[in-house]
Each structure stands twice: as C-alpha cells, then as structure tokens.
Amino acid sequence: MSQIxxxxxxxxxxxxxxxxxxxxxxxxxxxxxxxxxxVEATRNNSNLITLNQLKKLTSPYLIIDIGxxxxxxxxxxxxxxxxxxxxxxxxxxxKVLDEASGELILYADDIATTSRAWVxxxxxxxxxxxxxxxxxxxxxxxxxxxxxxxxxxxxDTM
Amino acid sequence: MDARIKYSxxxxxxxIILAFLPFSATDSFRLKSDELLSKSTSAENSLSVDQxxxxxxxxxxxxxxxxxxxxxxxxxxxxPGSINxxxxxxxxxxxxxxxxxKNIKKIFYGNGDQTANCAWxxxxxxxxxxxxxxxxxxxxxxxxxxxxxxxxEKITPLENALYEARFNARKAFTQxxxxxxxxxxxxxxAKEIKQLKLDGGCQ
Amino acid sequence: xxxxSIISEFPEWLNLLIAFFIGIGFGFALEQAxxxxxxxxxxxxxxxxxTVIKVFFTAAIVALAxxxxxxxxxxxxxxxxxxxxxxxxxxxxxxxxxxxGFIMGGYCxxxxxxxxxxxxxxxxxxxxxxxxxxxxFMETYPFIQTIxxxxxKGNMRIDEWLGVSSGVFTLLLIIAAVAMFWIAELAEKxxxxxxxxxxx
Numbered sequence: 001m002s003q004i005x006x007x008x009x010x011x012x013x014x015x016x017x018x019x020x021x022x023x024x025x026x027x028x029x030x031x032x033x034x035x036x037x038x039v040e041a042t043r044n045n046s047n048l049i050t051l052n053q054l055k056k057l058t059s060p061y062l063i064i065d066i067g068x069x070x071x072x073x074x075x076x077x078x079x080x081x082x083x084x085x086x087x088x089x090x091x092x093x094x095k096v097l098d099e100a101s102g103e104l105i106l107y108a109d110d111i112a113t114t115s116r117a118w119v120x121x122x123x124x125x126x127x128x129x130x131x132x133x134x135x136x137x138x139x140x141x142x143x144x145x146x147x148x149x150x151x152x153x154x155x156d157t158m
Numbered sequence: 159m160d161a162r163i164k165y166s167x168x169x170x171x172x173x174i175i176l177a178f179l180p181f182s183a184t185d186s187f188r189l190k191s192d193e194l195l196s197k198s199t200s201a202e203n204s205l206s207v208d209q210x211x212x213x214x215x216x217x218x219x220x221x222x223x224x225x226x227x228x229x230x231x232x233x234x235x236x237x238p239g240s241i242n243x244x245x246x247x248x249x250x251x252x253x254x255x256x257x258x259x260k261n262i263k264k265i266f267y268g269n270g271d272q273t274a275n276c277a278w279x280x281x282x283x284x285x286x287x288x289x290x291x292x293x294x295x296x297x298x299x300x301x302x303x304x305x306x307x308x309x310x311e312k313i314t315p316l317e318n319a320l321y322e323a324r325f326n327a328r329k330a331f332t333q334x335x336x337x338x339x340x341x342x343x344x345x346x347x348a349k350e351i352k353q354l355k356l357d358g359g360c361q
Numbered sequence: 362x363x364x365x366s367i368i369s370e371f372p373e374w375l376n377l378l379i380a381f382f383i384g385i386g387f388g389f390a391l392e393q394a395x396x397x398x399x400x401x402x403x404x405x406x407x408x409x410x411x412t413v414i415k416v417f418f419t420a421a422i423v424a425l426a427x428x429x430x431x432x433x434x435x436x437x438x439x440x441x442x443x444x445x446x447x448x449x450x451x452x453x454x455x456x457x458x459x460x461x462g463f464i465m466g467g468y469c470x471x472x473x474x475x476x477x478x479x480x481x482x483x484x485x486x487x488x489x490x491x492x493x494x495x496x497x498f499m500e501t502y503p504f505i506q507t508i509x510x511x512x513x514k515g516n517m518r519i520d521e522w523l524g525v526s527s528g529v530f531t532l533l534l535i536i537a538a539v540a541m542f543w544i545a546e547l548a549e550k551x552x553x554x555x556x557x558x559x560x561x
Contacts, residue, residue, distance in 0.1 A: 006164065010167055014172065017430070018175060021175060021179065021433070029190040031190070032181040034185040035283070038276065038279075039245065039246065042245065085198075086196075088195060089191055111271045112275045115272045115275035116278070117198070119275075119276050119280060120191055120194055123186070123187055123283065133272075138271070138272050141231065141296055142300070143297070143301075143304070145234060147335060148336040162542070165419075169422060169426065169535050169539070170532075170539060172430075173422075173426065173532035173534075176433075176531045177526075177528045177529045177531065179433055179526075182527065183433045188435060188438065251516075285438065
C-alpha cells in the first residue's frame with residue numbers, strides 16, 4: 001500500500017498525459033496521415049478517373065458534387081450527393097463520407113476545387129478517393145512552344 | 159521509495175506512452191482540417207495569368223514561381239524566373255528552405271489546375287505560408303498571354319494596359335526560352351546558387 | 362524559442378532575451394550540480410564520481426521526451442530543429458582529441474566557463490588553451506580539410522537509420538539511460554576514492 005502511495009504522483013502525471021494523448025487522437029480535425037501518401041497517390045494519375053472509365057466501373061461508388069452550377073456544360077449526376085465545398089467537413093457530411101461504400105468520386109466544375117478537396121480528404125484518412133475529370137488528361141500541355149531562332153544583333157538579345 | 163527510482167519510473171512511463179503514439183506529427187499536416195478548408199475556399203490564393211504576367215514583367219523579387227512538371231517539360235519551356243520542383247519531389251527536405259520563406263509569395267503552376275492545387279494544399283497544410291496558385295496553369299498562360307490578340311475597333315486604356323502587359327510577358331517568355339542550352343544552363347546555375355544559400359546551419 | 366510554433370510571432374529581441382535567460386538557467390544548473398569542480402568531472406573517467414553522466418543523460422532524455430510530446434500536440438515544429446551534418450572522420454577524430462583534453466584538463470568547454478565564473482584559475486588557463494586550439498585549427502584547416510570533410514552522411518538521425526519511429530527510439534534511449542545510471546552506481550561503489558570524494 002505504501003508503495004502505491006509513493007507512486008501516486010507518477011501515476012497521476014502519466015494518467016494526465018495519457019488522457020491528453022487520447023483527446024488529441026480523437027480530435028477529428030487533426031490530420032493523421034503522412035503527407036507522403038498524398039504525393040504517392042497521384043503517381044501515374046491513379047487518383048483521376050475519366051467519364052469513360054466511370055461508365056465502365058463495376059464496383060460500387062458514390063459521386064460527391066462539391067460545386068457545380070446549373071450551366072449548360074456542367075454535368076449533373078442522378079444519384080450524386082451535393083455538398084458545398086465550404087461545408088465539406090460538417091458533422092452530417094462527414095457521416096455521409098464515412099458510411100459510403102466503395103469508391104468516393106469527387107466532382108466539381110473547377111478541377112482546382114476538387115484537387116483541394118481531394119488532398120484534405122486523403123489526409124483525413126479516406127481511401128478510394130478519385131477526382132472525376134471531363135477531359136482525358138487535364139495535366140497535358142495543349143500547346144507547343146516555338147523557340148524564336150532568328151539571328152539578331154548582340155544588343156537585342158537578353 | 160528512492161527519488162531516483164521514482165524519476166526513472168516516470169521517465170520510462172512517458173517513454174512507453176511515446177512509443178505507442180498513434181501517429182507521427184512531424185510527417186503530417188500541421189494545420190487542422192477546418193483551417194485548411196477555410197484557406198482552400200478563399201479565392202485570395204488563386205492568381206490569374208495576367209497578374210502573374212505583370213509580376214514577371216516587373217521582375218518582382220518578392221515572388222517565386224514554382225514549376226511542378228517534370229524536368230524534361232521544364233527544360234522545353236517555362237515561365238521566366240521559375241524554379242523546377244517536380245511534384246513527385248515536393249516533400250524532399252532540400253526544398254524546406256524554399257517553402258519556409260514567409261515574405262516571398264510562392265506561386266505554383268503546372269500544365270493544368272490539378273497538380274498546382276494539390277501541391278498548394280500540401281504545402282499550405284504543412285504549415286508554410288504565402289502560397290498561391292496560377293489559375294489554369296501553362297495551358298491558360300499560352301491561351302491568354304502568348305496567343306491572345308485584341309480584336310475590335312476601339313481599345314480602352316484598361317484593355318491597352320492589359321494587352322501591353324501580355325505582350326511584354328510574351329516577349330520575355332519567348333526570348334528566355336529560346337536561349338541556347340548553354341546560356342540557359344548559366345541562368346539556372348545562378349538560381350541554384352541562390353537555392354544553396356537557403357540551406358542554413360553551421361556549414 | 363524559434364521552433365515553438367504557437368509563439369513564433371515573437372520579435373527578434375524577445376527571442377534573444379529568452380535565450381539569455383535560458384543560458385543563465387543552464388549555467389546555474391551546471392554550477393549547482395557541482396560541475397565547476399574538475400575533480401568531479403575527471404571522476405567520470407576514473408569511476409569514483411558519475412554525476413556527469415547522470416546529469417547530462419537525464420537532460421538529454423527529458424529534452425527528447427519533452428520535444429516529442431510537444432511535437433505530438435502541435436506546439437513544436439520538429440522540421441525546424443537543426444540536425445547537425447554527420448562527418449564520420451571528423452566526429453571520431455574530434456571526439457578522441459576532446460576526450461583526451463577533458464581527462465587531462467578536467468574540464469570541457471562549457472564547464473570551464475562555469476568554473477571560470479567562480480574564479481578558478483585552472484579554468485582560465487583551460488579556456489585559454491581552448492582558444493589556442495581553435496586558432497590552430499583555423500590556421501591549419503587547409504591541410505586537414507580533406508580528412509575532415511570525408512565520409513559525409515548528411516543530416517542523419519539515429520531513429521531514421523535504425524528504421525524505428527521516433528517514439529520507439531525515445532523509449533529505447535530512456536531504458537538505456539536508466540541501465541547506464543544503474544551501472545554508474547555500481548561503478549561508484551567499486552572505484553570508490555573517499556580521499557577525493559570527501560574533498561569535492
């Protein structure tokens with residue numbers, strides 16, 4: 001008994017530390033993934049999915065629409081869940097994302113928005129996240145640079 | 159009980175807690191997800207191609223353009239004044255000095271929007287400040303700065319300034335990217351020396 | 362206070378002022394632990410007084426555990442903490458020279474300054490010798506540069522090299538430290554020199 005009384009302070013300190021660690025770990029707003037996973041997941045464009053690939057997809061998926069206005073050229077999906085980007089991390093929306101089975105496919109008119117949402121959700125631990133793109137390769141340069149090779153006097157060049 | 163044994167027990171107890179920590183905070187984002195989300199939704203960190211063109215013309219020293227494409231594409235053509243950090247190399251500790259400059263605006267661009275915004279989110283999430291994205295990437299740069307022309311009868315002063323900025327940026331882009339490889343190497347070497355100086359410590 | 366993120370908006374003079382007070386605290390702790398006595402410091406080598414290893418190892422593991430905990434709670438950015446570049450040859454040669462000087466003189470550079478502050482003359486001479494050594498190093502640097510700069514391993518950390526997480530490494534180091542303290546106690550009993558220890 002006297003031994004336990006001696007250890008009281010030690011047990012108290014370690015107990016407080018344990019509680020703080022558990023509180024920090026259960027905070028849903030803290031990013032727990034390593035940043036490397038985001039960089040590695042974009043290798044070979046494996047986090048992108050085009051419309052054609054989507055049509056051929058056999059596994060279950062859920063489309064999350066995070067910002068498409070009703071314009072003529074924007075797509076509307078029948079069974080998509082509409083979530084505004086600024087409300088992506090609200091409790092109710094997090095529940096929807098947690099309970100989804102299969103692939104989570106993000107779509108917005110602007111691929112900038114989807115990319116940012118993709119990084120946030122990837123680092124929060126969601127796997128099977130994909131960005132839906134309309135074009136087949138959004139990161140391809142569509143122009144060819146023509147260098148200017150005319151000979152000119154020395155003082156005219158850089 | 160001996161004080162030494164008490165302290166040893168306390169330290170071993172803390173060590174055991176540390177050994178079983180659920181995640182490593184050094185490798186993950188420093189911002190919380192709601193903070194990152196509010197930064198992501200703000201439109202302030204997205205610069206248009208014309209704004210970047212104006213900064214390139216001014217040779218603005220408070221900005222740093224970061225090209226996220228592979229080295230081969232960078233060599234073919236790039237916006238004058240940019241450095242090349244391929245996206246796969248983004249988390250290399252070598253670049254931490256570059257990102258850690260609070261007073262320099264870091265502007266990320268790729269060919270399109272996707273890589274630039276992913277890199278922006280990662281670098282901002284890691285706690286570095288003053289990061290921007292060039293909206294549309296190089297595709298937009300080519301479309302607007304390099305190839306656009308004024309069509310119309312009368313031009314307003316505002317439009318005149320806009321097209322003049324575009325023309326100057328176009329000239330700079332063409333001239334620097336048309337340099338023979340040997341001169342380009344010198345230009346990049348100068349930038350590399352500047353980069354080495356950022357690697358601090360008691361070397 | 363650079364790495365602590367919450368208060369990283371401190372102006373430069375405040376950072377330096379805090380560093381000044383931390384320095385005062387460090388000197389106070391050294392003097393209070395008895396490190397101004399060269400006989401206590403040399404006792405580490407001969408075995409009759411093992412205070413040095415206990416104090417410094419405790420400081421190391423408290424700092425290690427503390428910084429890991431602060432980093433976990435987001436208060437400290439460990440990426441900003443400088444890791445020394447590791448040159449194998451320089452580390453070994455410099456360690457041998459420094460160790461020999463430590464035993465012969467009975468001080469290391471930091472403790473010599475704390476002994477100087479209480480007026481010890483041998484600490485003054487030791488410090489003078491240290492400065493002569495530094496001057497000689499600078500003058501002969503071009504000759505030893507190749508040996509000194511060989512075998513560069515970069516900014517290595519042990520836990521990266523071992524492949525364990527930093528938390529596990531902290532636990533291993535704490536257990537190693539406690540084992541060392543226990544061995545030190547045994548050594549003190551074995552190499553007891555009451556004629557010196559009663560005088561320190």
